[in-house]
Amino acid sequence: SSDLFYAKCDDVKDGTLVQIASSGPDSTEPSIMFSVIEAISLAKEEVLITTPYFIPGDSIMDALRIAALGGVKVKLLVPGKCDSRVVNAASKANYNPLLQAGVEIYLYNKGFVHAKTLVADGRLSVIGTANMDHRSFELNFEVNAIIYDESFSKKMRKVFAEDLKYATRLDPKDRKAHV
Numbered sequence: 001s002s003d004l005f006y007a008k009c010d011d012v013k014d015g016t017l018v019q020i021a022s023s024g025p026d027s028t029e030p031s032i033m034f035s036v037i038e039a040i041s042l043a044k045e046e047v048l049i050t051t052p053y054f055i056p057g058d059s060i061m062d063a064l065r066i067a068a069l070g071g072v073k074v075k076l077l078v079p080g081k082c083d084s085r086v087v088n089a090a091s092k093a094n095y096n097p098l099l100q101a102g103v104e105i106y107l108y109n110k111g112f113v114h115a116k117t118l119v120a121d122g123r124l125s126v127i128g129t130a131n132m133d134h135r136s137f138e139l140n141f142e143v144n145a146i147i148y149d150e151s152f153s154k155k156m157r158k159v160f161a162e163d164l165k166y167a168t169r170l171d172p173k174d175r176k177a178h179v
Contacts, residue, residue, distance in 0.1 A: 016149040024141035033137035043120040053131040065101040080107035099172040110166035
């Protein structure tokens with residue numbers, strides 16, 4: 001049953017529920033990737049993602065595109081310049097399909113963004129060590145905290161909005177900028 005893996009926000013009456021998702025080469029399931037897909041898929045209004053490395057794979061790409069095409073406001077904050085040219089090129093290869101689906105992509109210009117966060121519908125937040133890439137989902141030992149709390153998510157949304165002040169939004173029509 002999925003209840004064993006993912007709590008329902010409506011089940012939390014008082015206090016804060018924090019769930020830990022961990023994964024690594026010894027994991028039977030890619031729990032962190034599954035939890036990210038679940039958070040994106042269940043969002044009805046908004047998904048805010050900050051990640052320094054964005055090479056998500058087909059499942060996450062599909063979830064983001066489906067959410068955006070379904071009317072969910074999806075915003076992705078990534079470094080303007082990554083510390084690896086290979087990662088930079090691989091990340092950019094994912095931008096066009098997302099932009100075409102309506103995902104807003106922002107390039108952070110004030111240093112290197114190293115936060116790894118997700119906020120869904122201002123109710124659920126994910127913070128942890130996992131990047132949005134295959135290595136974090138399948139190969140590395142990683143741990144994320146999934147926090148079911150509106151007041152905490154509100155603070156996370158404020159941090160995201162503050163970070164956007166130092167970011168440039170990619171123009172979906174300017175293909176040269178992100179190819």
